[in-house]
Structures are given as structure tokens and as C-alpha cells.
Amino acid sequence: MFRNHDKRRARLDRLRLEALRALEVSEAEVEAVASSPESYERVQARIAAKRRQRDESARSGGRRTSAWLLTELSKRRRLAFAAAVALILLAATAYWLRTAPNTQTDAQKQIGILPHPAATEHPVTPVTRDTARGAGAELKPEKPAALRRTGRTARRRPAPDQVNIEEVATAYIPLTYINEATGADSGQVMRIRVPRAMLASMGVPASIERTDGFVLADVVIGDDGLARAIRLVN
Amino acid sequence: MDHSADSSGLIGAPGLSPMDSELVAAVLAGDDRAFALLFERYRPMVARVACRFFFRREEAEDVVQESFAEAWFALKSFQGRHEKSFAAWLSRITLHTCYNELGRRSRRGESLMSELSEEQVTWLTERLRDEGAENAVERQSISRDLAAKLLDRLKPEDRLVLILLEIEERSVAETAGIMGWSVSKVKVRAHRARAALRKALKRFC
Numbered sequence: 001m002f003r004n005h006d007k008r009r010a011r012l013d014r015l016r017l018e019a020l021r022a023l024e025v026s027e028a029e030v031e032a033v034a035s036s037p038e039s040y041e042r043v044q045a046r047i048a049a050k051r052r053q054r055d056e057s058a059r060s061g062g063r064r065t066s067a068w069l070l071t072e073l074s075k076r077r078r079l080a081f082a083a084a085v086a087l088i089l090l091a092a093t094a095y096w097l098r099t100a101p102n103t104q105t106d107a108q109k110q111i112g113i114l115p116h117p118a119a120t121e122h123p124v125t126p127v128t129r130d131t132a133r134g135a136g137a138e139l140k141p142e143k144p145a146a147l148r149r150t151g152r153t154a155r156r157r158p159a160p161d162q163v164n165i166e167e168v169a170t171a172y173i174p175l176t177y178i179n180e181a182t183g184a185d186s187g188q189v190m191r192i193r194v195p196r197a198m199l200a201s202m203g204v205p206a207s208i209e210r211t212d213g214f215v216l217a218d219v220v221i222g223d224d225g226l227a228r229a230i231r232l233v234n
Numbered sequence: 235m236d237h238s239a240d241s242s243g244l245i246g247a248p249g250l251s252p253m254d255s256e257l258v259a260a261v262l263a264g265d266d267r268a269f270a271l272l273f274e275r276y277r278p279m280v281a282r283v284a285c286r287f288f289f290r291r292e293e294a295e296d297v298v299q300e301s302f303a304e305a306w307f308a309l310k311s312f313q314g315r316h317e318k319s320f321a322a323w324l325s326r327i328t329l330h331t332c333y334n335e336l337g338r339r340s341r342r343g344e345s346l347m348s349e350l351s352e353e354q355v356t357w358l359t360e361r362l363r364d365e366g367a368e369n370a371v372e373r374q375s376i377s378r379d380l381a382a383k384l385l386d387r388l389k390p391e392d393r394l395v396l397i398l399l400e401i402e403e404r405s406v407a408e409t410a411g412i413m414g415w416s417v418s419k420v421k422v423r424a425h426r427a428r429a430a431l432r433k434a435l436k437r438f439c
Binding site: 009012013015016017018019020021022023024025029030031032033034036039040042043044046047050 | 266270273274277278280281282284285286291294295298299300302303306307358377378380381382384385396397400401428431432435436
């Protein structure tokens, strides 16, 4: 098999060389081309044409360069302008994001939790009998000791009279039994919309005549996730 | 043309032609007659090179004229001091002109000569199959037209390399100098060119 392949390759190479040698020209053919009449005049005509072409391209090359330069400059100006606009927009967006009010997350919206304007800024005001009395709560339960602690790092809520002037809130009503073991040093206040019908089940005295609709409430959630107290907000 | 009797007043010893370098210097000084002398002196050499690549007379003449025109513009780059160097320089310009023209034709998609006639196909097929013809006395040599059509199938650089190496029998180093390639590139190109031509011929096996 290899011998046949070699033979075939040798034949191809021989034919290849023959093809190349067939290209050799005879002296007569060379002479016919070389002694072509007016050949030198044609060469001079070509030289003149090339010289004109080169002069023309040198001139138009200058013009092309200027046009190219102008195009490049205008392109650069446009790019610079676009970059400036982008920077301004970026700065404006950053400024707006910094100054815009906090928005509610989707999770919060789903469970009816409303953003409280002072939820993370103001500490939780411990619920005391005095605050409950001052707010005119429907019920003034005993204030568990843990919630009367002061001087802790608990978040303090503003007193009822210190809340937004547009809001009126009751005092905090304890929701769970709190003792020294279960007392919370810190927590969060979350504003929620509570169905009126649920108020009774939460231990909040509510009118039995009005069970429809929702009420706004601030709920104190301890670090352990247990709701500690609630107050109603109007 | 008897250059020694030329009345151009060019420098040269009595009975001897002016040297190429002197003629070049005269051309650069603005003497058109010196260029005419160079043209007459080297026209056959340029024609011989052109005829290897272009088999139509008008195409070969075109290449000859183009080569001299290019040489005129490139004279400033000529730095030869010996008689032979101008010939080599001009030969290089001619080969480049041929190469450019072949490239232009391939880009234009010209295949005027590439289609083999039925007769040529038959001839090739018989030739490739006939093992007994290796020692035959009466062997019909491949026709030039057929050879040209076979070579038209090659890329311009492959054709040029094969012609320089196998027809003009130049060395690899000379070919590299003419083409402006490295020696290794010439070898690789030659190998590929031979394989390409072999492949073109294999179709008729």
C-alpha cells in the first residue's frame, strides 16, 4: 500500500516539475514582448500618470486629513459631552438616592408592616404606668419590671406627646408576661396594620362594636422576636 | 543599441557602456535619456521574468511597463555600486509587480485560464494513471497552456516561490531576499506550494 502511495506521489511530483518547466519561455517570445513598439513611450505615460496620481493623493490626503481631524474632533466633542451628561446624571441620581425617604421593602408590604418614620432613630420609650396614663389608653395594665428599666441600651421611643404631631398614640400595652428573665434590653418598633378583630385576641381592649377594618399599631419586638408591647396609633 | 556611442554625454570610458550606477545618478539628476538607456538595457530581462507568469503577450507587456514605471519612482532607494546589483534590484521589482498583478487577478476572481478543457483533463488523467509511460521514449510533454491552468490554481506567493526555486533555480536564500521573507518562511511556503500543486493534480487520478 505504501509502495503504491510512493509511486503515485513520485508521479505527481514528476508532473508537477513538468508543469513548471513548461512555463519556460522561448527567446522568441521574450523578444516579442521586449521589442514591443512604443514601449518606452508607454512607460513614460505611466510615469506621468502615476506622478499626477501621487500629487493628487498628496493634496487630497491633506484634505482628507483635515476632514478626518474635524470628524475626530467632533467625535471627541460628542464623546466629551456625552460623558459630561452621564456624570451629571450619575451625580443627580446619587444625590436623590441619599436624600430620598426610606421606602418599604416588598416583604414589609406583603405582611402589612408600615415603615415607621422614627423606628430606627428613636429609642423605645419604656412603657410605664405614667405614660399609659398620660396617653389616655383604654387599659392601663401593670407595667412589668423589665419594661420599666431605664438607663439600658434599649431603644427609646419618644413619649406619646413627642410623636409626630399628626399622630396620636396610646401608651404601650404589654403583650406578654415579662419578668427579669424575659425582659428585653433592646428591640425594634414596627408599625403594623392590625385588624380590629384581632385586638381582643392580643389582649388589647377594643370596642366590640367595631370589628371591621384595620388600626395602626406600633409593636415592640424584642431581640428574641417576641412581641413585647403594642400601642395603637391614630 | 550602442551605449558607448550614445551622445547623451554620460560618463564612461571609451568603448565601454556607462555603469548602471552612473545612469541612475543621471536619472536622479533629471536626465531622461539615461533612463531610456536603462530601459533598453534591461527590457529583455524584465520581459523574461514577466513571461514566466503571464502567457498572454499583452499581459506580459503590461507588466514590463509597470515594472519600469515602479523602478523609476524607486530609483532613490537604489544604492548599488556594482553592475549586477541593479539587475537584481530591477528583477526584484519585476517579481513584486508580477506578484501584485497575480494577487489583483485572484481578488478579481479571474479564472480565464483555470478551467481545463476536456482534452486536457483526459491527457492528465491518462498521464497520471499510465505507469508504463515512465520509460516511454515518445512522451508528450505537458503543454504550456495546461501548465498555466494548473498553476493558476495556486496562490500568487506559492506560484512565485515555485517558479523562483524550481524554474529559475535560485537558492532559498536568494528567494528569501527577493521576496523579503525569512529563509524558514520560504521553505515552508515551498513545501505548501508543492503540496498544493500535487493536490491539484491528484484530482485527475
